[in-house]
Amino acid sequence: MQRKDFLRNGFAALGLVSIVPLACSKEDVTSPSGNDDTGGSSATGDCTVSPTETAGPFPTKTPSSLVRSDIRDDRTGVVLSVNITILNTNNSCTALQNAIVDIWHCDKDGYYSEYGGTGMQSVDYTNVNFLRGRQTTGTDGLVTFTSVFPGWYAGRAPHIHVHVYNTSGTSLLVTQIAFPEDVTKTVYTTAQLYGYTKGTQDTSNAADNIFSDSLDQELATIAGSISEGYTLTHTVYVAG
Template sequence: MDRKKFLRNGLFGLGAIIALPTAISSCSKDNDNESSDDTGNNSGGDCSVSPTETKGPFPILTPAQYVRASIIGDRTGVALLMTLTIEDQSNGCTPLANVFVDVWQCDKDGLYSQYNTQTSANYLRGRQTTDQNGKVSFISIFPGWYPGRAPHIHVEIVTPEGRSLLITQIAFPVSTYTSVYATDGYNGAPDTSNTQDSIFSNSLSGNMADSVTGNNTDGYTLLKKITVA
């Protein structure tokens, strides 16, 4: 599947997504405007447990109500296709299959659904189940920012029985978010950088996306390995 067509389609409410991890794997070879770590190292072959972070604006409604690959809803912004690979440190960092991965993020204006003025909305939240390779994929938009925080995405790993294995956050390379936030519709440079962020201050290398590739026209592909204990 062509990455550019996939991302564009996603912005118009893409429904069922078939063989998505394979599509993303091939997309990762596309190195236009690739960024990995201007202010944090990607994890590479590291088997360290990913940083534990605050839940933040966690969904009020049961995440199971939002089982979906496209989480865009009615929001607009630069397309973002993300694949997360979940590994189990206690089992030699092998892929962790059949666990739930919940993601949630703010929109381009820094607003979360289900909070403050957005209590009746449920955009940019979703759940997927990892495949046998420990992978899930979501199509979204590049998040905006709000005062006091660097750009980020929230992630929680949950067992089928409902036990939380890890709550973490994903950070973005400065060069990438600087480029995105210069486009129409976003609110310019954030007031807090990765290194100034209170959440990322002692864990940035573990939070940083492993790779972010793409451009503002066709969208971006994010890859991130997350390791649970």
């Protein structure tokens, strides 16, 4: 997979959030395709590893200290339940038990915890760790988190970062999860009472430099409503 260029245009005109564009490109790796997933699955149903993606400029600094299922802290927004199933391609895509799963994402305003006060993110959140957490899969390969629906920032489609380790702590995969655009449009244009005031995202999934060539493998299924909250369901395939 070739490295893609960073998105360069259209950021200064936004003026809605003080974040310099952080459109990280894919790593120079060969990512298998054909992941069979209930949310954005491949039509082939192949048992292959999910795409490897960059951890981005804001990875969790000490994930082992954030073992928790409710990752909201003081962040407000539409409630989002995150259900991620880890399957093992080395064992006919059966559930991978005792896998360690870290997730992290921005808040409704597009800001990340653990970083800030720099050109990359002007608002300083270096001393907090909201919207970051770690869980271990059960016999069904499932981890669940309670979070808030993420916002967006210039140059990226809405997303969640995922890092999967085996039970010994060896890294198996870093990937990302995309959101259906009909759902994001609903939240960003009608959930003002929950604090979503920036309007519709500036970058579509198809134009996103992470998802543009792998969206069918990284697109989650999301069900629910603004008032009742949403549930995200996604399957990640690793060579465990």
